[in-house]
Amino acid sequence: MKSLREDAIRIIEDSISSILPEKAVEQELKKLDLDDKIYLVAIGKAAWRMAKSAKDCLKDKVKGGVVITKYGHSQGPIEGLKIYEAGHPIPDENTISSTKEAVELVKGLSKDDTVLFLVSGGGSALFELPVDGVSLEDIKNVTDMLLRCGANIVEINAIRKRMSQVKGGRFALMASPARVYSLVLSDVLGDRLDSIASGPAYPDSTTCEDVRKIIRKYDLKLPRHILQSLSEETPKSLDNVETRIIGSVSKVCESAKNVAVSLGYNAMILTTTLDCEASEAGLFLAAIAREEVEKERPIKRPCVIILGGETVVHVKGTGKGGRNQELVLSAARGIKNYHGAVIASIGTDGTDGPTDAAGGIVDGKTAKALEEAGIDIDDVLNDNDSYHALQKVNSLIRTGPTGTNVNDLIFILCDETKVREN
Ligand SMILES: Nc1ncnc2c1ncn2[C@@H]1O[C@H](COP(=O)(O)OP(=O)(O)OP(=O)(O)O)[C@@H](O)[C@H]1O
Numbered sequence: 095m096k097s098l099r100e101d102a103i104r105i106i107e108d109s110i111s112s113i114l115p116e117k118a119v120e121q122e123l124k125k126l127d128l129d130d131k132i133y134l135v136a137i138g139k140a141a142w143r144m145a146k147s148a149k150d151c152l153k154d155k156v157k158g159g160v161v162i163t164k165y166g167h168s169q170g171p172i173e174g175l176k177i178y179e180a181g182h183p184i185p186d187e188n189t190i191s192s193t194k195e196a197v198e199l200v201k202g203l204s205k206d207d208t209v210l211f212l213v214s215g216g217g218s219a220l221f222e223l224p225v226d227g228v229s230l231e232d233i234k235n236v237t238d239m240l241l242r243c244g245a246n247i248v249e250i251n252a253i254r255k256r257m258s259q260v261k262g263g264r265f266a267l268m269a270s271p272a273r274v275y276s277l278v279l280s281d282v283l284g285d286r287l288d289s290i291a292s293g294p295a296y297p298d299s300t301t302c303e304d305v306r307k308i309i310r311k312y313d314l315k316l317p318r319h320i321l322q323s324l325s326e327e328t329p330k331s332l333d334n335v336e337t338r339i340i341g342s343v344s345k346v347c348e349s350a351k352n353v354a355v356s357l358g359y360n361a362m363i364l365t366t367t368l369d370c371e372a373s374e375a376g377l378f379l380a381a382i383a384r385e386e387v388e389k390e391r392p393i394k395r396p397c398v399i400i401l402g403g404e405t406v407v408h409v410k411g412t413g414k415g416g417r418n419q420e421l422v423l424s425a426a427r428g429i430k431n432y433h434g435a436v437i438a439s440i441g442t443d444g445t446d447g448p449t450d451a452a453g454g455i456v457d458g459k460t461a462k463a464l465e466e467a468g469i470d471i472d473d474v475l476n477d478n479d480s481y482h483a484l485q486k487v488n489s490l491i492r493t494g495p496t497g498t499n500v501n502d503l504i505f506i507l508c509d510e511t512k513v514r515e516n
């Protein structure tokens with residue numbers, strides 16, 4: 095064990111590096127031992143990395159492939175695969191043309207062929223071919239409307255699935271009778287496979303009735319021809335698909351637990367679905383940290399209490415920050431003068447909000463240091479300016495882009511100090 099801050103950074107770095115998509119794809123493919131005629135389709139922000147790892151692993155077994163990722167996310171050619179970049183979060187012409195290539199690749203395959211389908215977050219925008227009667231312009235307009243209306247990702251994707259020929263299990267139907275092996279990097283809390291990238295190869299658990307409720311809930315004004323497409327049901331079962339989750343916030347939490355144990359901490363995972371307002375979550379975490387410092391509950395020190403999830407911030411101010419930075423800054427209020435605990439929170443993609451930080455880390459001295467610098471935490475939170483406040487007291491965490499994207503990792507790390515100053 096080193097200082098709490100050093101150990102916290104070690105837990106973050108090691109747990110993320112152990113779940114990077116390259117390693118996870120390789121491990122899974124070794125277990126799967128696929129046949130010789132494999133067609134690869136990779137979609138999402140991690141598509142290039144996942145495809146590269148699969149190609150390196152399977153080599154000549156791969157007979158062709160299409161990779162569709164976000165602009166700026168390709169790292170160059172991969173032999174035998176066509177690599178495309180397209181619009182995200184709003185799809186564009188390149189989304190459609192490259193999705194057509196993927197569809198061409200899998201249509202007409204036989205039952206002796208295998209489709210290796212590599213799925214990561216962002217896939218909904220990057221993999222799209224509208225149903226007849228719906229145009230790209232329609233998809234752009236509806237996507238924009240959905241992203242602004244306050245609907246969550248399950249609700250947004252329930253609607254996107256029905257406007258699409260490839261979402262909501264329909265891509266797997268196109269590939270039938272070929273078998274589809276789907277490896278998924280989850281960016282959806284609770285790992286709902288039909289919601290991740292709108293589940294192109296997973297039976298849809300949402301229904302047209304759900305869609306009608308969502309339209310009413312958010313008072314969405316949609317033209318007649320779109321409503322028409324939304325009344326068409328999606329596949330509820332698929333007999334040619336096998337799916338494995340290879341990365342998720344649960345996996346990063348488990349990995350953080352293992353790293354902490356190897357450093358000598360007792361460890362527990364409290365939840366993997368934290369999804370409340372960031373500043374509220376911060377106060378809740380501070381309450382748990384106080385309980386540890388004063389009463390050594392819920393776990394014996396030295397310890398780590400781990401949470402995964404994705405909190406929300408309703409941005410009202412004009413400052414700079416992100417949900418993880420806001421969470422820890424809020425927590426700093428609650429652990430003022432309690433020593434022996436740090437609270438850290440980061441986005442596993444290495445980017446928290448529109449900033450160059452992954453998140454932040456605070457302890458019992460942070461609130462006082464801010465006060466001494468003339469900074470009032472409540473004012474900062476009201477202006478959503480957590481970045482500048484944490485920067486001032488050297489409490490930002492910077493990892494740079496990590497190469498994965500599985501929501502947020504949050505934890506309280508405690509040593510055996512038991513000090514509460516008055
Ligand atoms: N000044 C701010 N303070 C706090 N949070 C902010 C601020 N500005 C934006 N945000 C939050 O940052 C979120 C965007 O963060 P981020 O870019 O990390 O996206 P994400 O949800 O992680 O998506 P992705 O999967 O693309 O990484 C917005 O939803 C918004 O609530």
Ligand SMILES: O=C(O)[C@H](O)CO
Pocket residue numbers: 214215216217218219247251281282289290291292
């Ligand atoms: O692409 C999407 O739909 C989101 O990233 C969730 O997976």
Ligand SMILES: [Mg+2]
Pocket residue numbers: 441443445446447
């Ligand atoms: Mg992010």
